[in-house]
Amino acid sequence: MQKLFVTLVLLACTGYLQAKVVLPSTFTNNMVLQQKSKVPLSGTATADHPVKVTTSWNNKTYKATAGADGRWSLQISTPSYGGPYSITFDDGETLTLENILIGEVWICSGQSNMEMNVNGSNGGWGQVYGYEEEVATADYPQIRHLMVKHTTSATPVAEAAIREGGWEICSPQTVSNFSAVAYFFARNLYKKNGVPIGLIHTSWGGTIAEAWVSGGALKTMPDFKATVEKNEAAGAEAFKDNNPNRATALYNAMIYPFITFPVRGAIWYQGESNAGRAYQYRTLFPLLIKDWREKWKNPKMPFFFVQLASFRDQKENPDESDWAELREAQAMTLSLPNTGMAVAIDIGDAKDIHPKNKQDVGNRLALNARAKVYGEKVVFAGPVYQGQKVEGGKIRLTFKSPDGLVAKDGGALKGFSIAGADKKFHWATAEIQGNDIIVSCPEVTAPVAVRYAWADNPANNLVNKTGLPAPPFRTDEWAGITINNK
Structure with missing residues (x-):
């Protein structure tokens, strides 16, 4: 009888010692947590067993209790950036994640x-x-x-x-x-x-x-x-x-x-x-x-x-x-x-x-x-097309570009094409005038639309003074080749 009692005690102790918290796969050593946020912590442990979580950045201990299915969860608040820190999980056996950054x-x-x-x-x-x-x-x-x-x-x-x-x-x-x-x-x-x-x-x-x-x-x-x-x-x-x-x-x-x-x-x-x-x-x-x-x-x-x-x-x-x-x-x-x-x-x-x-x-x-996101006063985009105006046999394009308009290689602008009402595009000459570009082509005497860098691999060299490129654009709204594709 005494032998049976000792065996049961040993089994109980073994079960207790093996009651180690199991965490989601994303929670490992060396992880980064978002600063100044509420991070949900969860995992599994022995059913109906208390779980303590201690965070080193504030030396605070949070408590949860695993449910009948062994699952537990809680939220912790993170400070401003810093580290390295640790998080310790304890349900009788401790598990510590090290070298955590905020x-x-x-x-x-x-x-x-x-x-x-x-x-x-x-x-x-x-x-x-x-x-x-x-x-x-x-x-x-x-x-x-x-x-x-x-x-x-x-x-x-x-x-x-x-x-x-x-x-x-x-x-x-x-x-x-x-x-x-x-x-x-x-x-x-x-x-x-x-x-x-x-x-x-x-x-x-x-x-x-x-x-x-x-x-x-x-x-x-x-x-x-x-x-x-x-x-x-x-x-x-x-x-x-x-x-x-x-x-x-x-x-x-x-x-x-x-x-x-x-x-x-x-x-x-x-x-x-x-x-x-x-x-x-x-x-x-x-x-x-x-x-x-x-x-x-x-x-x-x-x-x-x-x-x-x-x-x-x-x-x-x-x-x-x-x-x-x-x-x-x-x-x-x-x-x-x-x-x-x-x-x-x-x-x-x-x-x-x-x-x-x-x-x-x-x-x-x-x-x-x-x-x-971080509010720095930095140029982050190239010239952006704003609108067009037909001026006789030419089209004037206006741009939003606080950092100006330049040709990247210092030569003539590339990649501009122009079309009349027949929707047939021809390569065009494009000249910078301040924050405008004047586009023309002898073969298109009554232009209605301009496209820039409109190709799989387009010629292009319109940038701002920082060197950021203008995105491709077109001034027309004619139906494209993918309009009916589902």
């Missing part, structure tokens, strides 16, 4: 040009320009990177699939694995502000935008309502092939797990896979942004994106272009507040859909953040 957290998403890491190994895409020097100088321990694995789901999932190791500290030994665009974005901000940066990198090459939108939001668009309802009815069966290019598949698995994790904003590089449906993107892309803002319960959440870079061979004569129409849809999305766009037509590659100059892309995104 700073600014950014969601980094999209397709392959966001996914491309610094050494290009994750897609065989090649190294960024100046790779060896970039790696050697990447000593920024206050920049951290969390990589989300490629996963899909028919329904929203609470737990993200995270690459082994969790949050990584930026160093010459680790930076090669970082999203290149996200890293250069973070580096620019950190150099300016000195605030720790956390990058949640959740992207997948070749993916369509609707895969990143919630089912509830997509059902408000007639183009997607039936598809979403069909997938919902089929459930997991519809997603068993792990195909990422299904409506909601990536939102459910790679965005939804983070919507309770406070972030400062989002950066996005996507569009290539939706170019054939550019007119649809005019509605779809703003819907994605509004959807994320609603899910994060932050209607003013900053959202900065990259306009498609130039790609494919240049054409001899002006022509229609689905990539130009997609860029137009992206530019139209700037009508949403707290958005910004990094123009990239000047740094693309005719032969490579993954251009290696990711430094300028990240820096241009950072300029938007510095101006619109």
Whole structure:
């Protein structure tokens, strides 16, 4: 009898000692938490058992009790940026997360040009320009990177699939694995502000935008309502092939797990896979942004994106272009507040859909953040077309450009075409007059419309004095080649 009693006591003690708190995959050593926010902490422990959480930045202990299913949750307030700190979880056995920073957290998403890491190994895409020097100088321990694995789901999932190791500290030994665009974005901000940066990198090459939108939001668009309802009815069966290019598949698995994790904003590089449906993107892309803002319960959440870079061979004569129409849809999305766009037509590659100059892309995104989030008085965008006026056989274009208008190489402006009522465009001469540009062509004596950089890989050299390029534009509203594509 005494032996049985001792055995039961030992079993009870063993169970107690093994009652170790289990945390979500996103909570690891080296993580970054959003400053001045309320961060939800949750996990599992022994059912009906008390859990204590102690944060080193204020030496305060918070208490929760695991439910019958073992789950517990609470919220903690974070201070202004700083660290390193620790968080200790105790339900009889302690678990401590070390080297935690408080700073600014950014969601980094999209397709392959966001996914491309610094050494290009994750897609065989090649190294960024100046790779060896970039790696050697990447000593920024206050920049951290969390990589989300490629996963899909028919329904929203609470737990993200995270690459082994969790949050990584930026160093010459680790930076090669970082999203290149996200890293250069973070580096620019950190150099300016000195605030720790956390990058949640959740992207997948070749993916369509609707895969990143919630089912509830997509059902408000007639183009997607039936598809979403069909997938919902089929459930997991519809997603068993792990195909990422299904409506909601990536939102459910790679965005939804983070919507309770406070972030400062989002950066996005996507569009290539939706170019054939550019007119649809005019509605779809703003819907994605509004959807994320609603899910994060932050209607003013900053959202900065990259306009498609130039790609494919240049054409001899002006022509229609689905990539130009997609860029137009992206530019139209700037009508949403707290958005910004990094123009990239000047740094693309005719032969490579993954251009290696990711430094300028990240820096241009950072300029938007510095101006619109952190209030710095900095030029963050190139010249923006405002309107046109026909003056005889010429057209005068007006621009918003506080930093002036110049030709990047100092020569004649390139990439302008002009058309009359017949809608046939001809290459044109363009001359700068202050903040206006005068466009003309001997073959078009009664002009009605002008286009600039309207091609997959357009000639272009209109910039401001800072060197930021003007985005492509057109003054006409004639139906494009993707208008009926669904």
